[in-house]
Amino acid sequence: ALARQNVDMAGYKDTVTVLAQPAETALAEWDSTNKLDMIFIDANKSAYKKYYDLILERDLLSAH
Numbered sequence: 001a002l003a004r005q006n007v008d009m010a011g012y013k014d015t016v017t018v019l020a021q022p023a024e025t026a027l028a029e030w031d032s033t034n035k036l037d038m039i040f041i042d043a044n045k046s047a048y049k050k051y052y053d054l055i056l057e058r059d060l061l062s063a064h
Contacts, residue, residue: 003042023047027054035062 004018019026023043030036039060041051055061 023051024054027051027058027060030058030060032058032060036060037062037064 001020004020007013007016007018023041024047039055041048043051
């Protein structure tokens with residue numbers, strides 16, 4: 001909830017999507033045709049490699 005409030009207060013409500021769910025679930029369920037410019041993950045630090053691999057395997061990042 002705090003992340004969403006900060007995004008809203010900063011004026012990025014219409015350009016930033018905050019997903020408040022487990023990172024692995026969010027990455028696995030994200031529509032891979034909807035490419036992302038940036039991904040910020042604040043989750044289980046010991047699983048960051050797994051998240052990184054999932055992002056690359058699913059080709060979630062925009063080329064730009």
